[in-house]
Amino acid sequence: xxxxxxxxxxxxxxxxxxxxxxxxxxxxxxxxxxxxxxxxxxxxxxxxxxxxxxxxxxxxxxxxxxxxxxxxxxxxxxxxx
Amino acid sequence: xxxxxxxxxxxxxxxxxxxxxxxxxxxxxxxxxxxxxxxxxxxxxxxxxxxxxxxxxxxxxxxxxxxxxxxxxxxxxxxxxxxxxxxxxxxxxxxxxxxxxxxxxxxxxxxxxxxxxxxxxxxxxxxxxxxxxxxxxxxxxxxxxxxxxxxxxxxxxxxxxxxxxxxxxxxxxxxxxxxxxxxxxxxxxxxxxxxxxxxxxxxxxxxxxxxxxxxxxxxxxxxxxxxxxxxxxxxxxxxxxxxxxxxxxxxxxxxxxxxxxxxxxxxxx
Numbered sequence: 001x002x003x004x005x006x007x008x009x010x011x012x013x014x015x016x017x018x019x020x021x022x023x024x025x026x027x028x029x030x031x032x033x034x035x036x037x038x039x040x041x042x043x044x045x046x047x048x049x050x051x052x053x054x055x056x057x058x059x060x061x062x063x064x065x066x067x068x069x070x071x072x073x074x075x076x077x078x079x080x081x
Numbered sequence: 082x083x084x085x086x087x088x089x090x091x092x093x094x095x096x097x098x099x100x101x102x103x104x105x106x107x108x109x110x111x112x113x114x115x116x117x118x119x120x121x122x123x124x125x126x127x128x129x130x131x132x133x134x135x136x137x138x139x140x141x142x143x144x145x146x147x148x149x150x151x152x153x154x155x156x157x158x159x160x161x162x163x164x165x166x167x168x169x170x171x172x173x174x175x176x177x178x179x180x181x182x183x184x185x186x187x188x189x190x191x192x193x194x195x196x197x198x199x200x201x202x203x204x205x206x207x208x209x210x211x212x213x214x215x216x217x218x219x220x221x222x223x224x225x226x227x228x229x230x231x232x233x234x235x236x237x238x239x240x241x242x243x244x245x246x247x248x249x250x251x252x253x254x255x256x257x258x259x260x261x262x263x264x265x266x267x268x269x270x271x272x273x274x275x276x277x278x279x280x281x282x283x284x285x286x287x288x289x290x291x292x293x294x295x296x297x298x299x300x301x302x303x304x305x306x307x308x309x310x311x312x313x314x315x316x317x318x319x320x321x322x323x324x325x326x327x328x329x330x331x332x333x334x335x336x337x338x339x340x341x342x343x344x345x346x347x348x349x350x
Contacts, residue, residue: 024100064100
C-alpha cells in the first residue's frame with residue numbers, strides 16, 4: 001500500500017473506535033482539592049472505586065501503547081521498502 | 082518522512098489528557114494517605130502542625146524533626162524528588178557503621194585520634210582461619226606510627242586487640258572509650274545505627290512498631306557509646322603522643338617508665 005492509502009486506512013479504523021469514557025477522569029473531576037492535595041477523606045471513601053478506575057486506566061493505557069507500537073511497526077515497514 | 086509523523090504532531094497539539102499523569106496523581110495521593118497514616122501511628126498530636134505546611138518536602142522535613150524530638154534521631158534526607166514515597170520506603174536512620182571502604186581509607190579519612198585508636202583494634206572484617214589480619218593493618222599502623230611514634234605503636238601486637246579483650250582490660254576505667262570504639266569499628270555494638278553502613282545496606286528498615294521500639298531502646302545505648310568514644314578522643318587530642326602512650330600502657334599492661342618513654346620519643350624525633 002502507498003503512504004496515502006496507509007493513512008486513509010488508519011484514519012478509517014480510528015474513526016470506528018468507539019468513544020471511551022474512563023472512570024479515572026470522572027473521579028479526578030469529582031474529588032475536591034484541599035491545600036493542593038486531593039481530599040484525603042474523599043479518597044478514603046472512594047478507595048475501592050479508585051482502585052477499579054486505576055486498573056481500567058492501566059488497561060486502556062496498555063492497549064493504547066500496543067496500538068501505537070503496531071502503527072510504528074507499519075511505519076518501519078514502509079521505511080524498509 | 083515517517084508516515085504518521087504529521088498525525089502525531091496534530092494529536093500532540095490538541096493536548097490530549099495524559100493517563101500517566103492522572104495515574105500519578107492517584108499514586109501521589111496514595112503516598113499522602115500512607116504519610117498521614119504514619120503521622121497517626123507515631124505523631125498523632127502533631128498532625129495539624131505537619132499538614133498545615135504545604136508540599137511533601139516541607140511536611141516530610143517537619144515529620145523527621147518532630148519524630149527525632151520524640152523518639153530517636155532520623156537522618157535528614159532530601160525529600161524534594163521522591164517526597165512522601167521516600168520517607169515511607171524505610172525508616173530514615175542515619176547509618177554510622179564503618180564499611181570495608183571506610184577501613185581501607187581509614188588513614189586518609191579519619192582524625193589522628195581515630196587513627197591512633199584504630200591501631201589498637203584488630204582487623205574488623207572476616208579473615209580466613211589461620212590469618213589474624215595483621216597484614217591488612219599495615220597501612221593503618223604506619224599512619225599511626227607517623228602520628229604517635231613508632232616506639233609506641235611498636236608495643237601494639239601486629240594483629241591488634243579484639244573488642245572483648247579491650248573490654249576486659251578497660252571497662253570501668255577512663256580508657257573504656259577504646260573498647261566502645263572497638264565495638265563500633267567491628268560493627269558489634271548491638272546498635273543498628275552504629276553497626277550498619279550505607280555501603281552494605283543502602284536501605285533502612287521498614288516502618289513497623291517493633292522496629293521503632295527497638296531503635297528507641299538502642300538510642301541511649303548508642304549515645305552512651307559515642308559519648309565514651311568522644312571523651313577518649315578529646316582526651317587524646319589534648320596531647321596525642323603522651324596520652325596515646327598512656328593508653329597503650331593501659332592496654333598492653335606493661336607501663337613504660339617515664340624516663341624511658343621520653344628517651345624513646347626523643348629518639349623518634
